[in-house]
Amino acid sequence: MEIESLADQIVSQFGRLGYDVDRDEVIKRLKLLVLEFKVPEREAVRTVRNWVIREYEIPREKVISESPLVKIEEIKKPGEWVSLKAKVVQLWDSSSPSVSQVGLVGDETGIIKFVIWAKSGKEEVEEGKSYLFKNVVTDSFQGRMQINIGRTSEIVEIDEEVQSPREIEIVGALVSIQQNSGLIHRCGSCHRVMTKGICPIHGKVRGYDDLRVKGVLDDGDNFYEIILNEDNIRDLTGIDLNKAKRIASERLDRNAVLSELKKLLLGRYYKVVGVRGGRYLLVRKVDRIGGVEGSEVDRLLEVLA
Amino acid sequence: MNFRKREVARRVFAYELNRSTYRFPKEDEKSPTYVLTPLGMRVNRVYFVGALLDKDEIKPDSGIWRIRVSDPTSAVYGYVSRFQPDALESLMEIDVPELVAIVGKIRNFEVGARIFVSLRPEYVSPVESDVRDYWVYETARQTIDRIRAMEKKEDDDCKLAWQIYNPNLNEYRQMVKQALLSLKEGFVVEGEEGEEIEFEEEFEFEEEEWDLSDILKD
Numbered sequence: 001m002e003i004e005s006l007a008d009q010i011v012s013q014f015g016r017l018g019y020d021v022d023r024d025e026v027i028k029r030l031k032l033l034v035l036e037f038k039v040p041e042r043e044a045v046r047t048v049r050n051w052v053i054r055e056y057e058i059p060r061e062k063v064i065s066e067s068p069l070v071k072i073e074e075i076k077k078p079g080e081w082v083s084l085k086a087k088v089v090q091l092w093d094s095s096s097p098s099v100s101q102v103g104l105v106g107d108e109t110g111i112i113k114f115v116i117w118a119k120s121g122k123e124e125v126e127e128g129k130s131y132l133f134k135n136v137v138t139d140s141f142q143g144r145m146q147i148n149i150g151r152t153s154e155i156v157e158i159d160e161e162v163q164s165p166r167e168i169e170i171v172g173a174l175v176s177i178q179q180n181s182g183l184i185h186r187c188g189s190c191h192r193v194m195t196k197g198i199c200p201i202h203g204k205v206r207g208y209d210d211l212r213v214k215g216v217l218d219d220g221d222n223f224y225e226i227i228l229n230e231d232n233i234r235d236l237t238g239i240d241l242n243k244a245k246r247i248a249s250e251r252l253d254r255n256a257v258l259s260e261l262k263k264l265l266l267g268r269y270y271k272v273v274g275v276r277g278g279r280y281l282l283v284r285k286v287d288r289i290g291g292v293e294g295s296e297v298d299r300l301l302e303v304l305a
Numbered sequence: 306m307n308f309r310k311r312e313v314a315r316r317v318f319a320y321e322l323n324r325s326t327y328r329f330p331k332e333d334e335k336s337p338t339y340v341l342t343p344l345g346m347r348v349n350r351v352y353f354v355g356a357l358l359d360k361d362e363i364k365p366d367s368g369i370w371r372i373r374v375s376d377p378t379s380a381v382y383g384y385v386s387r388f389q390p391d392a393l394e395s396l397m398e399i400d401v402p403e404l405v406a407i408v409g410k411i412r413n414f415e416v417g418a419r420i421f422v423s424l425r426p427e428y429v430s431p432v433e434s435d436v437r438d439y440w441v442y443e444t445a446r447q448t449i450d451r452i453r454a455m456e457k458k459e460d461d462d463c464k465l466a467w468q469i470y471n472p473n474l475n476e477y478r479q480m481v482k483q484a485l486l487s488l489k490e491g492f493v494v495e496g497e498e499g500e501e502i503e504f505e506e507e508f509e510f511e512e513e514e515w516d517l518s519d520i521l522k523d
Contacts, residue, residue: 173352173440175314175408176427218352220316220447263395267354267406267430269439291435292442297488300445304482 003030006045010052019056026052042079060152067135072165073109075147078140082147086112087130087162093190096201101125105133105147108163110276113146115139120150130162131155144279165275171289172219173269181213182258183244211241213261217272217281224281226272232286237264314352314408316444317342320378320480322351326420327469328413340411340422343470344451344477345463348411353381353424354432354440357405360396370396372429374407377441377487377494378480383409383424392426399431406432406440438488445481452477 007026014021026048033044052058067081075082086105094102101116101124114133116122125131134154136147149155180193185207187199194200194207213228234240239247239261248254269289274282317325325342339347355376363369369386370393385392392409399405409426452474455463466472487494 173314173406173408175352216311218314220352220443221313223311223313262391262428263430266428267352267408267432268436269443289435289439291438292488294489297442297485300442300449301482301485303449304478304485 003027003034006030006041010045010048013049014052014056014058017058017062019052019058021052021056045079071109072105072107072112075112075138075145078138078145080138081135082138083132083134083136084147085130085132085158085160085162087164088125088127089164091125091127103127105131106162106165106275108166110165111282113141113144114149115146116149116155117151120153122149122153122155125155130158130160132158167273167275167284168281169271169273170217170219170224170281171269171271172217172224173267174215174265175218175223175267176216177258177262177266178214178216181215182211182261183241183248183254184210184212186210209241209245211239211244211257213265215265217270224272225279226274226281226283226286228283228286232283233261236270236286236288237261239264312337312349314350315346315348316440316447317346317348317351317353318378318444318448318480318484319353319355319374319376319381321448321477322353322381322411322424323379323422324470325411325422326413327465338410338412340413341462341466341469342451343466343472344448344455345460345466346451347462350408350410351424352440353407353409354437355381355405355407357399357401357403357429360399360401368393372396372426374405374424376444377484381422381424383407383426384412385426385429389426389428391428395431396426396429399429403431404434404437406430406436441484441488445485448477448481452481 004027007023007030010026011021011023029048029051030044033039033047034041039047067083070082070084072084072086084107086107089104089106089111091101091103094100098118099115100118100120100122103114104111105114116125132155133147133149134156136149136153139146139148185194185197186192187194187202188206188208190199190201192199192201197204197207199205199207211230211233213233215226215228217224217226228236230241239257244257247257247260271287271289272281272283273285321342321344325340325348327341329339329341329347331338337349339349342348353374353376355374357372357374358380359371359373361371363371369384372383372385373380374383375381385396387393407424407426407429409424412423412425413420414423454460455466455472455474458464458467483494486492
């Protein structure tokens with residue numbers, strides 16, 4: 001982003017709080033950090049904001065209370081300070097000592113990944129409980145949005161139960177099955193998918209087998225990236241993990257499972273029920289569409305008449 | 306992020322596809338190719354279900370296969386080569402005729418003064434007849450939506466389609482109707498006549514002289 005527009009963001013942000021910040025000074029400092037010192041934009045903005053807060057003696061509470069309450073579906077840009085009420089939907093195993101907790105939170109509009117940094121010193125959140133996450137920073141990681149909970153954030157448990165995300169139903173054709181589908185290896189400690197026996201975090205470790213399909217469901221207007229787990233795959237194809245392993249050992253090729261799944265699944269229509277979680281649709285239920293009702297055809301014929 | 310958003314696979318009957326001769330100018334070298342259909346839709350990728358009628362290697366050992374695939378409205382041509390390994394692999398296993406689903410890019414190419422439309426499949430997969438039934442229904446529904454948008458003349462691409470193609474909407478309504486009726490048991494569709502035959506002759510005749518690189522590459 002342009003330095004000037006970054007500066008305007010900062011100036012207007014503090015303007016809303018009633019502080020008239022010197023725009024030229026903000027631009028000067030941003031330029032020094034970004035252009036001279038090659039500091040990433042986000043760090044530069046943070047640094048300048050902190051400088052403004054000190055320089056104008058703005059009380060912390062004011063800044064914290066300033067971050068607007070948003071719904072998850074509104075979180076689209078990285079580097080914004082927001083607050084949200086959300087329920088902890090899923091906790092994952094933390095993959096790094098610098099992360100205290102990681103998982104998914106949801107509200108009625110969607111699901112988003114959250115990261116609580118160990119440095120933040122926050123108390124742990126529990127699955128199924130609802131919280132007000134105050135003053136968290138939006139971020140994007142590998143193309144997906146997430147929220148980061150750091151030192152200046154607050155987590156307050158709330159009595160009201162935040163609604164679960166709305167499930168959506170999509171009927172579409174499976175137009176693509178992506179890499180890393182079929183019979184895969186997962187890391188024993190973090191469950192990440194391993195390539196060639198190597199976990200991206202833990203290196204060469206013992207893994208375990210799993211069956212999944214990462215695919216694209218397309219309804220002609222939109223596409224949805226979906227992940228089918230072993231249960232989904234078994235329901236649709238009759239191939240479970242054991243059968244997949246058998247196919248792989250008979251043909252001496254783990255990729256044979258992927259070819260087989262492609263043959264059985266690609267190009268067909270499915271009805272999928274699930275919630276949007278960032279980039280992926282988290283599938284709860286999937287069914288094959290078997291043809292079309294005669295009454296539906298008649299309805300279209302009437303429209304044409 | 307600097308990755309391009311995936312292109313949605315549009316649902317278009319062969320009748321409309323074959324008439325989609327206008328190609329949008331490219332914004333830059335890497336931008337995807339879009340063609341405009343007579344009903345005002347911008348298309349890059351399609352999902353098509355129909356009967357694979359022919360597959361022929363255009364020259365012996367060329368490794369380039371021409372396919373002809375037909376839905377209830379018309380037949381469309383496609384080219385598969387080693388640049389589409391998944392499509393080529395499955396195509397080799399299929400005996401014609403067979404019902405197939407194809408996901409692929411749409412390509413325009415010129416022969417003399419005429420512009421032809423073809424598909425460049427990313428994959429070809431044999432499917433069951435219920436898939437075809439649903440595709441015909443869904444494609445009919447989405448084509449009807451396009452006809453309505455054309456009636457309104459609000460959308461920029463619709464305005465452009467009026468300007469370029471000036472389509473007879475009744476002809477398209479009739480085409481959709483035929484496709485839907487084909488789902489009724491015992492109903493035989495007539496399909497297109499005239500234009501199709503002429504098209505095919507020219508197609509066969511000048512094939513050798515084509516520069517195919519344009520249709521086959523990304």
